[in-house]
Amino acid sequence: MRIASLLSSATEIVYELGLEDRLVAISHECDWPPEALGLPRLSRVRFDPAGLTSGEIDAEVRRCMLEFGSVYEIDARALADSRPDLILTQAVCEVCAVPTPSVHEAVARLSDPPRVLSLDAHTLEEIVASVAQVADAAGEPARGEETTARLRARISRVREAVADRPRPRVLALEWLEPPFAPGHWIPEMIEAAGGESLIGAAGGHSVEIPWADVEGMDPDRLLLVPCGYALEQAREDADRARGRLHALAPRAVAGGDAAVGHSAYFSRSGPRVVAGIEALAAWLHPDAFPGGADEAILARWS
Template sequence: MRVISLCPSNTEIMEYLGLTDLLVGVDDFSDWPECVKSLPQLGPDLSIDLDMVEELKPDLVLASLSVPGMEKNVEGLIQRNIPHIILNPQSLADIENDLIATANALNMPERGKEAASQFCKRLDDIKQKGSKAAHKPKLYWEWWPKPVFTPGSINWLTEVSEAAGAENVFKDVELASVQTDWDDVKSRNPDFLCIAWVGVRKQKIKKDLITNRPGWNELDAVRNDRILILEEELYCRPSPRLLDGLEKLYGLIHD
């Protein structure tokens, strides 16, 4: 089987299934595991070069709708009659199901069941620890600073927060992604600021960009130096790597 992945989360699902060796091309942003960087790169996930995709003669393309704008790729695949499946994970259960769906599409159903089982067990283990936490800190997640975007209730980071024995301060907003402002964040007074800007490496985010915001020196999280600059690749991509991020988060928020 010759497989192409059009976004990082799909590429990571292939690795979790132990099938990375089937990949013959990936989008420009797929960077894990390291070996995929040597594969043909087919453009950014919102502007895939479908001519290149066609030239690689894939048996299956893993398309996605996890980011607005990806519909264009799917329309192009349909027009060219390129075999594909579409993943659109919004929750941890969706990721579990995508492991099964991807393996089924590759005619390896047992591989999918096994991977999904391991995913569930690992998630349950950390949930057990999180449920025993004496204190459930309030977390503010920041995906983007200008304008401010944060995950709402219909988002895997709300689930990740709860599994880690914490609470997303925007879980009351019934959206996947919430555009808000710094005054609203300040009024919710979170215990931790969890900064993971989409597409930005953590090394490029300086803490003073956060602490210098008007009035934010009054936040408990700032006063107590509870500002977590996190790896966006462990929190912003709907893939099994969210469990790596979850385990790391648990260790950071529970002293």
């Protein structure tokens, strides 16, 4: 079976399942694991985000949605040349990756249309279940059962380790200009790691909020995980909003309890969210996880 992935988390799922030999093409945003980066790219973004601030990116996203109805476009020729039997896409967020309707439109033009599997995870359990979905679609259900059992066991170990500990109040933001409250699985990740998420609805969408809605919260911990940003980008974005962040979380910043996170471990609906939970737990409860959080995933900010 020939698999094409139009979603970065789906590419990571394919590798987690050990099915990388069947992967023939990936999306423009796929950046992990390194072994996948030489594969043909089937999509492209309608603007170049390099060097733009989060506010400028937000403006470009809104423009593209208004003008084109999508931030991304599919390379029809590359899609035809890759000859996939299965295309992995998503229905979670039109801004984060190529949306399912665009994939169906592109596939309809092919002489031998492949199957399209749309992954629609909004919770931790749905992320794990999507791993099994990919395995089943690839004809490898046993690999799915083994892999999902391993991921669930890691999450359970974290929950058990922090079960009886006090829960720090965590203010998490998934974008800074404008600010967005985290949705989907991020509030659930914080809860699984032994914290209390102050804003955002588990299983719901990320939503734009006014700064006034979070001013005065004075959380125990401040978590900044701008969607799509690696650690250095997240740090730079936080630095630009330093005045506001210091004002809304004075104790957390002064006490060294503010952190920026690599969004691939938080915003992507793939297996690396489990490592994100482990890093959060080590940050929130270092006595339960000696050695502290993995600094490639979560790093202190002040």
